[in-house]
Amino acid sequence: MHVVGEGGARGGPKVVHEVDQDKNSPLNNPIPVQERKCVREGESDKNDNNGTVTxxxxxxxxxxxxxxxxxxxxxxxxxxxxxxxxxxxxxxxxxxxxxxxxxxxxxxxxxxxxxxxxxxxxxxxxxxxPANAASNGGSVELAKAYGKIWGVYRFADLLNPPNSMPKPPATIEGILNGGGEQAEAEKLRRLALYGWPRVVDMHNHAARRGGGLTVKGKLVPLADEFLQVRVGNDIWPERVNDFETVAFGL
Incomplete structure (x- = not known):
């Protein structure tokens, strides 16, 4: 992101975001900004003669x-x-x-x-x-960015089949048709970029604003199965390999 002169009479600053080479990239789009039936308290409720709650x-x-x-x-x-x-x-x-x-x-x-x-x-x-706070019986959780619950919903989405890829621009199509390591790398890049848009949104929101997301509580218990692995420790390479296997089938 850059701040440049707006030009014109006001001369105020203008925020300009860098644009990805692929015009379909979600990185070129704004980050999206992240249900309510009444239940009676019990059969002992009393109404007056007009049917109004007393x-x-x-x-x-x-x-x-x-x-x-x-x-x-x-x-x-x-x-x-x-x-x-x-x-x-x-x-x-x-x-x-x-x-x-x-x-x-x-x-x-x-x-x-x-x-x-x-x-x-x-x-x-x-x-x-949030508008969905009453869903799942009113059970909602705030998943902090990069936390265990956040990770649960990230992996849950990655377990779904990837979305179809948009048609690439001519330059990217040339690389894909060229074969070799560069083409394979580009295929993986596009898979990560377009395959799971919700995951991309989660990462963008966390990286740019430090924000998490509000989720339904049904998958929250799975967070207890997560183990924190620090970057660079003895089992870090193994965990990275596990992630790539789950996410991209490598």
């Missing part, structure tokens, strides 16, 4: 939700109650439904202290979760 029932739902908040023991009940009833009934249901997902994401980000529950309600913090 205040008593809403208070019971508030208590059940508040007890799941990390700072519950030190929170003020009155502030939480005030914020709770300031919400619409739909927002109260969403706040309760998304609470576990919100706490899980925050903890994965390294947070150990939480503000009072009233803040979660009044600021509608559940709305800041």
């Amino acid at each position: 205040r008593e029932t809403w208070m019971r739902r508030l208590k059940k939700a508040h007890e799941r908040w990390p700072s519950y023991e030190s929170d003020g009940n009155k502030d939480a109650e005030k914020a709770w009833f300031a919400l619409s009934s739909e927002d109260r249901e969403q706040a309760s439904k998304m609470l576990n997902a919100y706490v899980a994401v925050c903890k994965r980000q390294g947070r150990t202290k939480f503000r009072v529950f009233a803040n979660y309600l009044s600021e509608k913090l559940w709305e800041k979760l």
Whole structure:
């Protein structure tokens, strides 16, 4: 990436990204920026004669939700109650439904202290979760860049067959048709670049922004099977060979 003069009247700086020789390369495209049914709390809920949920029932739902908040023991009940009833009934249901997902994401980000529950309600913090946070029963995980969970989802994608390759430009096609080591190297380069676009996006996002991704929790237990291998130690070459075998069938 370079910063050059914009030119014209304003003369402001302009960011210019280097372009890969292959115009179809995802490196030439912007990095893509990384579901919500209401469940009743129990059969004991009471409705008034108009079918509206009573205040008593809403208070019971508030208590059940508040007890799941990390700072519950030190929170003020009155502030939480005030914020709770300031919400619409739909927002109260969403706040309760998304609470576990919100706490899980925050903890994965390294947070150990939480503000009072009233803040979660009044600021509608559940709305800041990713759009897929309610999928898989609300179970979501933040996979930190290059971490074990990140690695699980990376390998899971690499186990899928690669995508079809786009038509190469004339210069690249000439190299591929020429045969030999250079052609084989180019085939592998294009396979890595186009075969698994989600993996490419993961690497770009991690390298340029240091960001991870939010994932459904169903594969997270597999992270316990991962072993950290430091670059250059005795088993590093063996692990690299294992990766190339899984990813590219070498």
